[in-house]
Amino acid sequence: MRTKKITPWLYIGPATFFLFFFLVYPLINTIYISFFNYNSEIFIGIKNYVYCFTNEVMLNSFRNNALWVIVFVPLTVVLGLIIAVLVDRVKYESIVKSIIFMPMAISFVGAGVIWKFVYAYRPASAAQIGILNALRSFFNSEPIPWLIERPWLNNLCLIMVGVWISTGFCVVILSASYKGIPRELLEAARVDGATEFKIFWKIILPLMKPTIAVVTTAMIISILKVFDIVYVMTNGSFNTDVIANRMYKEMFVFGNYGRASSIAVILLVLVVPMIIINIQRFREQEAIR
Amino acid sequence: MIKKLVSMFSHGPLHLIIIVIALMWILPSVGLLITSFRSSADVAASGWWTVFEHPFNFTCYTLKNYQEVIFKIGIGRAFLNTLLITIPAIIIPILIASFAAYAFAWMEFPGRRFLFVILVGLLVVPLQMTLIPVLRIFNKLGIAGTFPGIWLAHTGYGLPLIIYLLYNFISGLPSELFDSSAIDGATPFQIFVKIVMPLSLTALASVTIFEFLWVWNDFLIALLYLGGTADVAPLTVRISALVGSYGQGWELLTAAAFVSMALPLVLFLGLQRYFVKGILAGSVKG
Numbered sequence: 001m002r003t004k005k006i007t008p009w010l011y012i013g014p015a016t017f018f019l020f021f022f023l024v025y026p027l028i029n030t031i032y033i034s035f036f037n038y039n040s041e042i043f044i045g046i047k048n049y050v051y052c053f054t055n056e057v058m059l060n061s062f063r064n065n066a067l068w069v070i071v072f073v074p075l076t077v078v079l080g081l082i083i084a085v086l087v088d089r090v091k092y093e094s095i096v097k098s099i100i101f102m103p104m105a106i107s108f109v110g111a112g113v114i115w116k117f118v119y120a121y122r123p124a125s126a127a128q129i130g131i132l133n134a135l136r137s138f139f140n141s142e143p144i145p146w147l148i149e150r151p152w153l154n155n156l157c158l159i160m161v162g163v164w165i166s167t168g169f170c171v172v173i174l175s176a177s178y179k180g181i182p183r184e185l186l187e188a189a190r191v192d193g194a195t196e197f198k199i200f201w202k203i204i205l206p207l208m209k210p211t212i213a214v215v216t217t218a219m220i221i222s223i224l225k226v227f228d229i230v231y232v233m234t235n236g237s238f239n240t241d242v243i244a245n246r247m248y249k250e251m252f253v254f255g256n257y258g259r260a261s262s263i264a265v266i267l268l269v270l271v272v273p274m275i276i277i278n279i280q281r282f283r284e285q286e287a288i289r
Numbered sequence: 290m291i292k293k294l295v296s297m298f299s300h301g302p303l304h305l306i307i308i309v310i311a312l313m314w315i316l317p318s319v320g321l322l323i324t325s326f327r328s329s330a331d332v333a334a335s336g337w338w339t340v341f342e343h344p345f346n347f348t349c350y351t352l353k354n355y356q357e358v359i360f361k362i363g364i365g366r367a368f369l370n371t372l373l374i375t376i377p378a379i380i381i382p383i384l385i386a387s388f389a390a391y392a393f394a395w396m397e398f399p400g401r402r403f404l405f406v407i408l409v410g411l412l413v414v415p416l417q418m419t420l421i422p423v424l425r426i427f428n429k430l431g432i433a434g435t436f437p438g439i440w441l442a443h444t445g446y447g448l449p450l451i452i453y454l455l456y457n458f459i460s461g462l463p464s465e466l467f468d469s470s471a472i473d474g475a476t477p478f479q480i481f482v483k484i485v486m487p488l489s490l491t492a493l494a495s496v497t498i499f500e501f502l503w504v505w506n507d508f509l510i511a512l513l514y515l516g517g518t519a520d521v522a523p524l525t526v527r528i529s530a531l532v533g534s535y536g537q538g539w540e541l542l543t544a545a546a547f548v549s550m551a552l553p554l555v556l557f558l559g560l561q562r563y564f565v566k567g568i569l570a571g572s573v574k575g
Contacts, residue, residue, distance in 0.1 A: 001395045001467050003477050008401075011392035011477075014385045015448055016404070021426075022445025023411050026419035033421065086307055089300075096311045098558060101565075102318070105557035106550050107506030109525040113532060113546040114317045117324065117539055129336045129539070131320060164314065172568045221413045228508045232529050247417050252513070257421050264417040275410045282409045286402075 027268075034261035038254075048262035058263075061241045064155055068226055068242065071159050072166075073219045077212060079163070080170025084178050085204065087171075097175070101168040108165065108228030115161045116233055119146040150239045158240055161229050166222065170215050177211035178204065214281075221274045224267060243267060325544040326350040332540045354544035363519050364545045367527040371505060371549070373436055374515075374523055378443035378504045382451055383496055385444065387489075390455035391481050395467055405456075411449045419446075420513055427514060434521060439514050443504050450571065451496045457570045458492035459485060495567030498560045505553050524549035 033040045034048055052058050083100060087093045103111060120130030124143055128134040133143040146157045181204060189199050205212075227244035234240045236249075243263055251260035323337040328351050340349060359365040392398075393405055423442065424433060432438035462485065470480045486493075508525040515521045517530055528545050535541050557564060 001397075001471060001477065001480075003396050005398075007477055008392045008396040008398035011388040011396065012404070015389035015452060018382075018385065018441075018445045018448055019408065019411060022423060022442060023414060023419060023449070024407075026422035027414060029422040030418050083307075083310060086303060089303060090307060096307055098561065099311045099315045101561065102554065102557070103314070104564075105502060105553040106318075107508060107525050107553075109508050109529050109532075110506075110546045110550050113528065113542050114321045116532065117320060117543065118317050120539070127335055129332065131316065131336065131338065134336050134338070164317070169568065172565050176565075176569050225415045225417065228525075231508075232532055244415075244417060247420075248509075248513075251421060261421055264415065264420070267415045268418050271413055271415055275413055278413060279406055279409050282406070 030261045030264050033257060034265045036258045038256040038258050040257055044258065048258045049266075051259060052262055052266060057241065058243075058246060060239060061236075061243045061246050064240060065224065065226075065242050067155055068159055068162070068223050069220060071156065072162050072223045073216060075159075075163050076166045076170050076219050077174075077216050079167050080174050080215065081208070081212070083167070083171050084175035085200070088175070088178060097168075097171060100171055103165045104168045106165070109232050111161055111165050112229055112232030115157075115164070116147070119157055121145040121148075147234055147240075148238050154234065154238050154240050158229055158233055161233070162223060162226060166219065170219070173211060173215050174208065177208050181207050217274050217277055221271055224270050321543045321546060324539055325354055325547045326352070327540055328353065329538070329540045354540045355548070358541055358545045358548065362531065362541065362545065363527060364524065364548050366519060367522055367524045368548060370521055371523040371525075374439055374443075374511070375501060375504045377436075377440045378447070379497060379500045381440060382444040382447040382500060383493065386448055386451035386455055386496070387486065387493070388481070389448075390452050390459050391485055393452070393456050394460035394462075396477070408449050408452060412453060416446060416509065424513060433514060434516050434518070436515075436521065439511060442510055442514055443500075443507070446510065447500050447503065451500060454496050454499070454567055454570050455489065455492055458489055462488060491563065491566065492570070494560065494563040495570065498556065498564045499567050501556065502553055502564075 035043060035045060037044050083096075087096050090096070106114075117129075118131055119133075120128070121133055121143055122128055122130075124137070128137050128143055130146075132146065136143055144153070147154045185203060186199055189203055194202070225244050226242055227248065230236055230240055230242050230245050231248070236242070236245050243266065247260050247263040247267070250256045250263060320337045323340055324332055327337065327340070327349065331349060340346075343349075359368075393401060423445075427433035427438050427442075430438075432441075466484055466488075467480060470484060475483070506525065507523075508529065511523045511526050512529075515523070515526065517526055519527075522530075524545075528542075528549060531542055531545055
């Protein structure tokens with residue numbers, strides 16, 4: 001479309017201003033102040049980063065983040081895939097999907113309350129009001145303090161909350177991709193005597209690979225920054241801290257802006273591969289256009 | 290014949306698996322809802338599932354928890370705050386993004402591709418990278434802890450995704466539309482208002498529900514830029530504070546949480562179609 005030279009800039013001007021002011025400038029500034037002391041007055045080189053990679057609490061948070069990625073990402077993607085393929089075969093598909101999408105409408109804080117109640121713990125002598133411990137006492141097992149039991153159980157319990165919230169997102173995308181596979185293809189394979197299992201591995205999975213990659217990167221990006229769930233449910237106690245919560249604490253509780261910035265930069269570096277993948281994918285799409 | 294037998298055998302477990310998954314997904318929320326209507330004595334004495342032992346005994350339900358959280362514990366005010374934050378924080382970015390997406394899709398200017406690639410990169414930059422500099426600027430300008438501050442912040446943070454989604458849609462409109470309108474002498478602005486916007490209503494609905502859920506459910510940005518004082522704190526910030534102070538008052542916590550969830554749930558279930566469209570447009574190009 002032909003326009004005067006100035007016109008496009010009027011249209012993208014406000015957006016460019018906001019993007020620069022709230023994203024580009026802060027990004028550069030955060031990298032800069034990560035090399036300074038707590039109030040950004042004295043240059044201290046890489047000291048903040050040395051702290052991040054030597055301090056026991058920080059290292060523990062990195063381990064927890066790694067656990068989040070290792071458990072959360074495959075679980076959401078695989079569950080999403082299984083649910084997408086299974087519900088396609090039943091008539092009440094849309095109801096089941098709505099139920100699984102529903103947590104996406106809820107805040108992480110709300111989800112934190114919901115699940116804290118699921119994990120509620122009381123001593124064995126009292127009536128259990130959390131459904132998980134009630135189930136355990138029904139089977140005559142001791143109640144478990146789910147959110148306190150370290151080092152694995154409490155972290156896994158927090159991760160499950162994330163899975164509960166995010167699986168719906170995976171189902172949305174994977175289900176659309178699955179429905180895009182020509183039915184004749186699957187029918188032809190069935191006629192040729194392929195088992196459902198084989199059809200899944202040899203036809204469905206390869207065809208859905210690009211979409212699975214998209215969903216996987218989206219899950220990795222979202223979970224590296226996990227904050228709300230941990231903040232609300234344990235606030236990092238009992239070895240459940242994660243780097244985003246450490247950053248918040250350095251910034252708001254300890255007022256150490258240098259350290260907080262270096263944690264943010266580390267978070268960014270972890271996400272950079274995903275940014276590159278996204279841009280490459282965008283370029284490919286534009287090339288097709 | 291064999292096929293039918295096979296499908297009978299294979300479908301029993303299928304239904305079972307699906308129903309178990311659906312139950313796992315919905316039971317936690319059901320527990321929250323039921324608990325929010327029970328008296329504190331009942332909640333402390335027995336699990337929420339025990340109400341199903343007397344399914345027709347409606348006397349065990351009460352609205353007292355809602356009265357208390359809304360009027361005494363400040364959840365009513367927090368609801369209002371969330372609303373006051375959310376509405377402008379939806380309108381401003383979508384307005385700005387519509388103009389930008391239109392220009393990116395249909396106007397030629399130097400640096401267009403470069404700028405858009407940067408925008409795609411910004412889509413996934415962790416917000417943590419921006420918190421300290423923005424907060425410092427806000428403090429200097431005196432807008433930390435105010436609604437205008439958080440409206441601007443949500444605008445900045447929401448723009449990349451909104452522009453991206455609208456761009457995907459608007460750039461897919463047929464080019465004849467623009468050619469013929471231009472021949473008829475319509476200015477770019479007239480084309481934008483009279484043709485592009487009306488045709489983009491579905492896409493606008495998608496981004497509206499997205500931005501609504503994002504802002505309504507936001508916790509981190511509100512916590513940092515607004516803080517916890519009662520006259521500005523939104524539901525999420527208020528509830529997270531309650532979790533600390535009312536740790537065992539489940540009947541109150543659940544009622545407060547449900548107040549925060551009711552509106553997004555209704556909108557989400559009603560507009561699910563647009564939400565799904567938005568997700569698909571943002572990830573796999575449709």
